[in-house]
Ligand SMILES: Nc1nc2c(ncn2[C@@H]2O[C@H](COP(=O)(O)OP(=O)(O)OP(=O)(O)O)[C@@H](O)[C@H]2O)c(=O)[nH]1
């Protein structure tokens with residue numbers, strides 16, 4: 471996505487995109503060393519890389535570029551879950567570059583492909599929360615996508631940055647959901663605001679924001695129940711949570727982050743469209759990239775939804791969340 475279309479995403483931008491030097495400094499301190507950082511991405515993306523791009527070296531060997539090269543490349547990109555539309559558009563762009571630069575050898579395609587894929591991913595906006603307190607972040611997504619784990623990961627990340635954090639356990643649907651967040655809360659020393667089982671999730675979210683206001687907390691992470699994007703009533707319930715949070719604190723939620731399970735591949739696009747239609751989704755978190763062979767869906771997310779990918783989940787532990795890095799991602803999947 472181009473910066474201009476990011477800027478159109480105005481509500482989100484109002485609070486979150488701000489190139490702030492202080493944040494950059496902190497960010498660098500908590501980031502692992504560069505080599506470790508890249509190897510983490512590489513390890514995390516092994517499955518996608520092996521499943522789809524493993525054949526790339528063989529395909530782009532010493533031969534001349536032929537119709538067969540294009541057919542095989544097409545097959546490979548579809549297999550990597552780039553989706554039909556994105557695959558076609560990548561191929562059109564590659565053919566144009568090959569023609570323009572007079573390339574004839576298949577081996578020369580590797581770099582062109584890398585550059586083309588990289589150009590389709592944008593750097594995540596740098597997130598700062600200057601002037602907003604508390605920043606209210608709603609985590610949404612289908613069942614089991616990784617919302618609660620992501621809440622824990624974000625909680626740890628923001629705590630380490632020196633921010634005070636509060637969890638709102640607005641998943642009142644699943645009996646064990648509150649316990650799960652409470653376990654994370656006690657491990658990470660983050661308080662959890664919860665309600666009675668089967669109570670109204672909007673009421674819990676409201677209480678969490680009120681508690682954060684009263685306590686002067688910096689960030690409230692509201693975990694919501696997993697819901698199928700096709701279930702009308704559940705999506706209406708989510709809209710209500712969104713509205714109620716706004717009543718507790720004007721302007722909230724300041725971010726709605728959709729947690730997408732990378733292993734679902736192209737189906738994640740349908741989910742994302744439905745969530746985007748219901749609540750103002752401002753960014754995507756790709757969870758489980760480490761156990762996915764379908765990481766190529768990231769390209770379609772950016773192309774078709776115009777949503778920034780903010781973070782990637784590369785494991786189950788709280789430290790296994792990293793800001794989305796397009797360079798590391800492309801290098802990782804190309805192996
Ligand atoms: N490998 C891996 N596993 C993950 C990641 N994120 C979450 N998981 C696992 O995925 C499973 C589901 O995670 P949850 O955080 O409970 O998902 P959820 O969206 O809160 O689920 P519901 O509340 O039931 O909708 C758990 O076993 C997590 O440990 C990730 O980035 N990598």
Ligand SMILES: [Mg+2]
Nearest residue numbers: 617618641647
């Ligand atoms: Mg959950």
